[in-house]
Amino acid sequence: MKKYIASLLVLFPFVLPTEAQAGTLSVKGSDTMVILSQRWAEEFMKKNAATKVQVTGGGSGTGLAALINGTTDIAMSSRPIKEAETEKIRTQFKATAEQVAVAKDGVTFYVNEKNPLNALTVEQLKGIYLGDITNWKEVGGADASIVLYSRENSSGTYVFVKDHLLNGEDYAAQAQTLPGTAAVVNAITQEKNGIGYGGAAYAKGIKELKIKTSSGEVAPTAENIKSGKYPLSRDLYFYLRGKPTGEVKTFIDFALSDEGQQIVNKVGYFPVK
């Protein structure tokens, strides 16, 4: 028996956590920011051939979890860091979590092209997503049930809509959750009574809802989001363990430089400066 146990121990070697190697930068997190960070990484590596930048998605929470576990250098997040997460970084690394806003984004609501509505007020959207408004005719549309699409609760967009539109209240139980903006867009193209939301960067082939405000209908355009006229905009962040140094600092400086912010525009988000 002892023999067996000894051989078992050989079979399960102790696995060490993988630290990011020197010369490679790992950037991980929000799916909303993956394309943007990849563009940055490409341009950055053209200038700094010695540094390799790896960008992976998985959701804001995943990125921050990797930052806590020490498996990434930079976490991309489309939601502000939570107190519990900052606390973990403080206890494990004796460092404060550094927050850098690198771009701005507006959350857009989509409906099917066949939907007669073009604009809703923030209050109406809130009622729809809380489940108080269940039929399109209540907001001036056709007589049909509203089919709600939401994102998985791992998504920064989910948290943003919850905090900024629903004031922290819960989504209606009927809201169907889908992974990724692309899936939401795809579902709404097939569901004529559907409504969903996502980043402005992805909206193609469906109708973007304008937001009715006291000063008229506001579309989620670049200048409206930059000026803050569009009510549902947010910052996109990089999070780090402590103050950036060395390659991390060079990369973040590049992202915030004029050239880096040009890339933000090209990808479809909005500059922070």
Next chain:
Amino acid sequence: MDREALMQQSLAETVVVPQLSPTARRRQIREKAIAGIITLMAFTGIAALVLIIVFVAKEALALFTDAHAREEASFSKMFLPQVARQGRPPTFTWQPVSSIPKVSMIPLFIGTLKTTFVSMLVAVPLGVAGALFAAEFAPRRLREFLKPIIELLAGIPSVVLGFFALMVLATLLQDTFGFTYRLNAVVAGLGLALAIVPVIFTVAEDALTAVPRSYREASLALGATPWETAWKVVLPAAAPGILAACVLGFGRAIGETMIILMASGNAAIVSSSLGDSVRSLSATIAAEMGEVVVGSPHYSLLFFIGVELFVFTFVLNMVASVWTKKVLKRLTGGAS
């Protein structure tokens, strides 16, 4: 003879072993090595199983030991209705990511049961009837053709089946039945059935072909028609095997993640309608494990769901094996 004497004897025996030739000795060593490796592999399987249970349970343990987790996700909060919104009647709500987390397992149980129910409703009759046809009535050539085709179906990755259910089945069913939700328990259940039918078919077919020829011949000799023979003699004789097939299918249905994740809509609703969107236990783990704050009550809760799934399949297999024994006893008159 006491042990001492035995030892002595065995020692004496080893002494008089004739000298082996080098080739024979090498062969002996090789035999020993191979036997050792095989034993090691068997133990690795067992060890892996035990370690999986231990580690999953360990992560879930915080629900019982950690005060914060106990408060946030107590058993009453998991299984009794809670007030989700101010001034509303208490409901069963699954909203673990919230200022006040609501962690009712009930919608997840209902979702899992709904999809499993639909898939079993479709897959058991299809699988068993198909197996009966293949084993009893199909001409040899057709059977040789039918079996590999259905076994090929088992090889389709569940992602592909899920995509098929999401893109094709969902639209088709909505157009046919006019469901409010495009993605619902029926769509997910049918997608799931596609994955389960080959499992049930294969095992049931093996059980049916294993029924001794003498049973069939006796039945036919007594004047029963082929159909009566298949239905009243062969099928009952293969009952334990068919039951095992259904249990395997059921286990796969409960644990299947990807198809449900893609085709059910993942809304945690408590309702009796199969046309509503559902969220299953396994899909919840898959959807939420990626973002969860490691070590939080929500994290422990997801592992707890994993333990639940484990317990389900375990209990199911136990019940099935006991039941199978009973059925066997009844059929063979307690002979075996």
